[in-house]
Amino acid sequence: MNAPPAIPERTRSPLWELTLARLRIFFREPGAAFWTFGFPLLLSIALGIAFRNRPAEPSIVAVTSAELQGALQGGPQLKPGLLEESEAREALRTGKADLVVLPGPPIAYLYDPARAESRLARALADAALHPHGPPATVDKPVVEPGSRYIDFLIPGLLGMNLMSAGMWGIGYVLVDMRTKKLLKRLMATPMSRAAFLWSFVVMRALFLLLEVPVLLGFAWLVFKVGVAGSLPLLIGVSLLGALAFAGLGLLVASRARNTQTVSGLINLVMLPMFVGSGVFFSTARFPDAVQPVLRILPLTALNDALRAVMIEGAGPGGVAIPCAILAATGAVTFAAALRLFRWR
Amino acid sequence: MSVSPAALRCEKLVKKYGDLTAVDGLDLQVSAGECFGLLGPNGAGKTTTVEILEGLNEPTGGSVEVLGMRWARDERALRQRLGISLQETHLPDKLTVEENLRMFRSFYERGHPVDEVLDLVGLKDKRASWTERLSGGQKQRLAVACALVSDPELLFLDEPTTGLDPQSRRQLWDVVLGFKARGRTVLLTTHYMDEAERLCDRVAIVDKGKVIAQGTPAELIASLGGQQVVELATERQLDPDEMSQLPSVRAARRSADGIALAVEQLHVALPAVLARAEPFGLTRLSTHHATLEDVFVHLTGRHLRE
Numbered sequence: 083m084n085a086p087p088a089i090p091e092r093t094r095s096p097l098w099e100l101t102l103a104r105l106r107i108f109f110r111e112p113g114a115a116f117w118t119f120g121f122p123l124l125l126s127i128a129l130g131i132a133f134r135n136r137p138a139e140p141s142i143v144a145v146t147s148a149e150l151q152g153a154l155q156g157g158p159q160l161k162p163g164l165l166e167e168s169e170a171r172e173a174l175r176t177g178k179a180d181l182v183v184l185p186g187p188p189i190a191y192l193y194d195p196a197r198a199e200s201r202l203a204r205a206l207a208d209a210a211l212h213p214h215g216p217p218a219t220v221d222k223p224v225v226e227p228g229s230r231y232i233d234f235l236i237p238g239l240l241g242m243n244l245m246s247a248g249m250w251g252i253g254y255v256l257v258d259m260r261t262k263k264l265l266k267r268l269m270a271t272p273m274s275r276a277a278f279l280w281s282f283v284v285m286r287a288l289f290l291l292l293e294v295p296v297l298l299g300f301a302w303l304v305f306k307v308g309v310a311g312s313l314p315l316l317i318g319v320s321l322l323g324a325l326a327f328a329g330l331g332l333l334v335a336s337r338a339r340n341t342q343t344v345s346g347l348i349n350l351v352m353l354p355m356f357v358g359s360g361v362f363f364s365t366a367r368f369p370d371a372v373q374p375v376l377r378i379l380p381l382t383a384l385n386d387a388l389r390a391v392m393i394e395g396a397g398p399g400g401v402a403i404p405c406a407i408l409a410a411t412g413a414v415t416f417a418a419a420l421r422l423f424r425w426r
Numbered sequence: 427m428s429v430s431p432a433a434l435r436c437e438k439l440v441k442k443y444g445d446l447t448a449v450d451g452l453d454l455q456v457s458a459g460e461c462f463g464l465l466g467p468n469g470a471g472k473t474t475t476v477e478i479l480e481g482l483n484e485p486t487g488g489s490v491e492v493l494g495m496r497w498a499r500d501e502r503a504l505r506q507r508l509g510i511s512l513q514e515t516h517l518p519d520k521l522t523v524e525e526n527l528r529m530f531r532s533f534y535e536r537g538h539p540v541d542e543v544l545d546l547v548g549l550k551d552k553r554a555s556w557t558e559r560l561s562g563g564q565k566q567r568l569a570v571a572c573a574l575v576s577d578p579e580l581l582f583l584d585e586p587t588t589g590l591d592p593q594s595r596r597q598l599w600d601v602v603l604g605f606k607a608r609g610r611t612v613l614l615t616t617h618y619m620d621e622a623e624r625l626c627d628r629v630a631i632v633d634k635g636k637v638i639a640q641g642t643p644a645e646l647i648a649s650l651g652g653q654q655v656v657e658l659a660t661e662r663q664l665d666p667d668e669m670s671q672l673p674s675v676r677a678a679r680r681s682a683d684g685i686a687l688a689v690e691q692l693h694v695a696l697p698a699v700l701a702r703a704e705p706f707g708l709t710r711l712s713t714h715h716a717t718l719e720d721v722f723v724h725l726t727g728r729h730l731r732e
Contacts, residue, residue: 099532103521110520110556262516270482270512271576272505273533426482 096273100281105288108251117250118293122243123300126236129362130305133231141203144170144179154183154210160203183207236301237388238361243293244320245355245381248327249334249348251289252282256335257344266426275425279332286324294320310395319391319401322408323384329415330380336422355381383407432491433458433580433611434479439488441474441635448474449485450635456628458579461602461612463626465619465718467728471635472615473513476584479613480510493580506535509578511569513585519558523549523568526557527575534576547571547601563594570601581605583614587621599624619718631722638725646721651676652688655716656699659684661707672698679724688716688724 094102108114140161145151147164154162162183165173173179174192180203182192189211193200259265268278294317301307309316334351338344355361358368359381368376376382383404390396390404434456441449449471456462464472477483479490481497481504490497495504517526527540544550547567552560560568566586573581583602587595602625606612616622622629623643631639631646639646647653652675658664664685670678674694678687689695692713700708723729 094528094532096532099529103518103525103529106525107518107520263512263514264516264518266482267510267512267515267517267572268533270480270505270508270510271530271533272502272535 095277097277097280097284100273100278101284101288104255104281104285108285108289114251118243118247118289119296122239122297126232126239126297126301127304129235130232133235141180141199141206142178143203143207144173144182145184146170146182147185150183150185150189154207159206160210181207183211230305232301232305233307233393234364234389235362236297236305236307237392238385240294240297240320241323241359241381241385241388242356242361243297244290244323244384245327245352247289247293248286248324249331249352251286252328252331253335253344253348254331254341256282256332257338257341260335260338260424260426261340269425279420282332283325283328286328287321290317290320290324307392309392311391311397315398315401316388316391319384319387319405319408322405322412323380323387326380326384326408326411326415329412329419332419333415333422336419337424339424355379358382360385378407380408380411383411432456433460433493434462434613435491436475436479437489439475439478439490440486441471441478441483442486448635449478451488452632452635452637454630454637456611456613458611459606459609460627461606461614461625463622463629464613464615464632465617465622465629465722466615466632467617467722470632472632473584474635475632476582476613476615480508480582481505506576507579509573509576509581511573511581511583511586513588515569517557517565517568517572520556522554522556523560523571524553526568527571530572531575537576538574540575543571543575546574546604548597561594563590563597566590566594567598567601570598574601574605578610580611580613583612585615585617587616587618595621619722622718629718631718631725633722633726639721643718646718647716650688650716650720650724652690653716654689654692654695654713655720656687656689656692656695656711656713657681657684658687658699658703658708658712659710660703661709664703664706669699669702672702675699677724679727681723684710686720686723688720689713 140159143154143160143162144165145154145162146167151162151164154160163173163179167184170179170182171192174182174194180193180197180199184190184192191204191207193204195201256265298307298309330351331348334347335344338347358365358372358376359379361381365373365376365382387401387404387408390401394400432455434454436452436454439449439452439454440447452471452475454462454475464475466472474483478485479492481492481501492504493507497504521529524540524544527543531537531540538546541550544553547570549564549567549571552564557565557568570583570586573583581602586602587598590598599621602612602614606625612625614625626643628640628642629646630637639649641649666678666680666685669675669685669687672695674689674691675698676688676690678685680686687695687699696713700711703711719729
């Protein structure tokens with residue numbers, strides 16, 4: 083064909099153009115930016131306030147004699163109130179009092195042993211009534227950074243955020259492109275499929291450099307949550323986590339034909355990990371039988387590794403096992419997704 | 427590799443989806459430098475055919491050769507030389523016209539400067555607008571621009587003007603005519619006769635997965651036997667066979683509410699037609715130049731846009 087020679091033009095590499103497009107689309111969609119950056123901050127504020135370390139509330143004890151009331155009035159930890167016996171029992175039943183003490187002999191404690199506050203109140207009352215009984219002890223309140231709930235929570239939120247950003251940012255976006263026939267249109271060009279998929283991975287990696295400092299900086303400024311271990315290791319662990327969830331995102335997107343299907347799949351994959359991977363409470367609360375299953379969930383591995391670095395100051399050796407789980411998740415899901423992926 | 431003068435060739439093309447046969451033994455040959463139209467109603471198999479030719483769909487049977495190459499062997503090289511605009515593509519809403527175009531440009535080893543393509547499709551003043559803010563016609567021109575940015579030898583356009591207003595359609599036609607004027611090849615599908623007549627050197631009329639007629643628009647219209655069409659309706663029914671015997675009437679067929687005649691010379695036929703029809707209670711009579719629509723109706727008994 084006698085085509086006139088096309089004028090050469092300096093063009094950027096497809097990988098760069100595709101990554102740039104991903105970043106532009108993301109930042110021009112304010113909703114998406116909020117879910118990635120704003121939501122974890124709001125969640126950490128809300129939970130940080132809800133589970134902040136409060137000064138101990140005094141235990142409320144109902145007594146039926148002025149003598150007992152006087153005996154219990156000693157410490158700041160008990161708040162004895164004088165009531166008729168029927169009123170006292172009523173107060174216990176409705177939870178207004180933690181304990182009822184009836185004069186003896188012998189002195190009787192009425193309480194519900196299933197209620198932690200009641201057991202505490204009983205112990206306190208017992209100690210007040212028998213000042214020379216048990217040996218004197220010293221209370222050491224635990225409030226230093228590293229052992230509070232917020233210290234536990236922040237690495238969990240970071241892990242959760244890496245999971246949802248990967249699943250939605252890759253899984254959902256790819257299926258959306260498939261429904262809009264954009265994937266098919268791109269396949270009609272000589273664009274390399276590898277460059278296309280890499281653009282998502284590069285975008286996730288770039289994002290990480292924003293997500294992690296934003297959440298950690300915020301946690302430090304507001305809650306004085308620090309990083310006991312090395313920051314580069316923390317970034318490395320986050321990167322592995324992001325890759326594992328990029329692979330999972332790719333896998334859930336590989337066959338789905340519409341965004342409803344992929345949303346369902348994403349929730350199906352994420353929900354067990356929200357609950358079972360120790361985001362908000364320790365996985366130790368689950369029975370031993372399910373522990374092996376929980377241990378190999380990628381979010382459990384990520385949260386364990388993040389907590390090891392942030393709280394315990396673990397080095398690379400200390401996070402080797404969870405990191406191996408994350409790397410394996412990434413490798414297996416990527417390989418499976420590439421085999422299954424529906425390009426058109 | 428044999429050098430073929432044909433830009434595009436397919437033989438005995440078949441595509442089945444389960445029991446449904448979308449393409450049923452379709453042959454086509456498009457020469458380099460021509461604009462070829464696939465004309466047919468919705469569901470005729472045009473898009474399936476085009477997507478097979480574009481290497482986006484696998485045929486159940488038959489052979490395809492594009493620019494002398496085959497999809498199975500030369501996909502990478504072929505993709506560099508084609509421009510493709512699909513029937514519906516939703517380009518990223520939040521990218522500007524220019525950003526979309528630059529992204530597509532980056533996939534090709536060679537091509538047009540982005541500025542030039544923007545000029546070509548008349549979107550220069552919209553370059554910084556987000557795609558979601560464009561009108562339907564502008565979006566369609568951007569889609570064509572994305573296909574032109576590689577300076578392709580062969581351009582595929584699948585229903586490029588469906589749903590556009592007349593002005594937008596004319597703007598797009600100018601883009602296609604400009605491309606063709608540079609000696610390039612175009613394959614387009616449409617269900618608009620006027621579009622096919624305006625743009626295409628040759629058309630193939632496709633119905634139920636087969637080519638039922640092929641030629642230049644003028645040849646196809648001439649195949650009716652007359653350049654003019656007379657349509658008339660009467661209170662009592664006329665016999666088409668009798669009408670076709672009248673002077674200069676070349677063909678007659680029943681239409682929805684009367685009879686349509688293909689006529690060679692209007693001034694010869696009309697007096698005879700009127701004389702025959704008036705006793706039957708003539709209620710309507712109209713004439714127009716024969717179009718590809720008349721060819722389609724003549725061949726299938728149905729209208730293109732039914």
